[in-house]
Amino acid sequence: MQEWAEKASVLIEALPYIQRFAGKTMVIKYGGSAMGGPFEQVILDIIWLKQAGIRPVVVHGGGKEISSFLQRLQVESRFVDGLRVTDGETMNAVEMVLGGSINKRIAATFYKNGAAAVGLTGVDGGLLKVRQKRQDLGQVGEVVSVNHDFLDQLLNAGVVPVIAPIGVDENGVRYNVNADSAAGAIAGALHAEKLVLLTDVPGIMRDTANGKQILNQVTPKQIQQLIEEGQITGGMVPKVEACLQALQAGAKHVHILNGEEPHALLLEVFTDKGIGTMVIGGNPNE
Numbered sequence: 001m002q003e004w005a006e007k008a009s010v011l012i013e014a015l016p017y018i019q020r021f022a023g024k025t026m027v028i029k030y031g032g033s034a035m036g037g038p039f040e041q042v043i044l045d046i047i048w049l050k051q052a053g054i055r056p057v058v059v060h061g062g063g064k065e066i067s068s069f070l071q072r073l074q075v076e077s078r079f080v081d082g083l084r085v086t087d088g089e090t091m092n093a094v095e096m097v098l099g100g101s102i103n104k105r106i107a108a109t110f111y112k113n114g115a116a117a118v119g120l121t122g123v124d125g126g127l128l129k130v131r132q133k134r135q136d137l138g139q140v141g142e143v144v145s146v147n148h149d150f151l152d153q154l155l156n157a158g159v160v161p162v163i164a165p166i167g168v169d170e171n172g173v174r175y176n177v178n179a180d181s182a183a184g185a186i187a188g189a190l191h192a193e194k195l196v197l198l199t200d201v202p203g204i205m206r207d208t209a210n211g212k213q214i215l216n217q218v219t220p221k222q223i224q225q226l227i228e229e230g231q232i233t234g235g236m237v238p239k240v241e242a243c244l245q246a247l248q249a250g251a252k253h254v255h256i257l258n259g260e261e262p263h264a265l266l267l268e269v270f271t272d273k274g275i276g277t278m279v280i281g282g283n284p285n286e
């Protein structure tokens with residue numbers, strides 16, 4: 001009885017947020033770094049959001065798993081500005097790991113817990129149309145357009161799209177897309193209410209005299225400064241760029257949080273304070 005009373009009080013507290021977000025689209029990027037945490041719990045939280053009337057779209061990464069797969073093949077991983085230099089052999093591995101094992105592991109976990117999810121890559125239905133980003137990166141793509149009609153059809157059918165970040169160009173050539181960039185482009189194209197990036201750090205951190213400090217909010221100007229000062233590096237660079245692009249393209253709110261923290265997603269959506277770092281858009285000079 002007490003357990004039910006506790007559950008009921010949680011539901012009552014969540015009710016205003018459920019009303020606020022019902023029918024709204026939320027893009028959740030599940031980073032490979034966060035997948036070492038409570039994997040099934042994250043999927044259950046997404047199912048919870050869906051049951052509360054939110055339309056979740058999942059975009060996943062898997063950089064760490066690609067690197068260990070490549071290591072077994074004795075292929076070295078090389079990153080430039082947080083992006084994997086991708087030759088033909090690497091592209092095959094990316095497709096196997098992202099489009100194969102990780103994508104299906106996520107879809108199977110939805111299925112196991114009674115939710116309809118469709119796992120696909122950005123190649124399916126021409127979901128992510130891309131072009132080569134830079135010659136020196138090889139087969140790395142940048143998103144040119146998102147087939148949002150296709151995504152709307154899936155969402156209207158009550159399905160959770162689970163998207164691996166692989167794109168296709170007009171010649172049918174497949175490209176490796178950074179998962180944050182893919183999620184940002186999708187959130188922008190859908191004018192999502194929220195883009196939430198789940199990673200393995202509490203948010204954007206800054207070194208201070210008193211140690212590392214989390215920034216609860218950052219503006220484009222602060223982001224620029226932090227990059228110039230070398231405080232934002234590696235995989236965090238494409239992440240913040242994706243956040244700003246999503247906001248410019250029409251996503252309403254963007255957050256970076258620790259997917260390893262229990263119920264991070266629910267804490268972000270169903271509390272006023274939220275957690276992690278909120279990236280503010282608008283004027284790039286602010």
Ligand SMILES: Nc1ncnc2c1ncn2[C@@H]1O[C@H](COP(=O)(O)OP(=O)(O)O)[C@@H](O)[C@H]1O
Pocket residue numbers: 030031032033034061062063180198199200201203204205206231232233234235236237
């Ligand atoms: N200012 C910063 N604040 C937090 N993390 C940072 C920062 N700069 C660089 N990072 C690094 O970015 C990593 C997250 O990016 P990445 O490993 O690509 O994660 P994901 O797999 O979730 O995309 C963190 O683990 C951290 O090492």
Ligand SMILES: CC(=O)N[C@@H](CCC(=O)OP(=O)(O)O)C(=O)O
Pocket residue numbers: 030031032033060061062063064066082083084094140141165176177178179180235
């Ligand atoms: C071009 C590029 O760097 N693609 C990424 C795609 C996976 C990814 O982004 O995974 P995380 O979100 O876990 O980092 C890669 O090959 O690692």
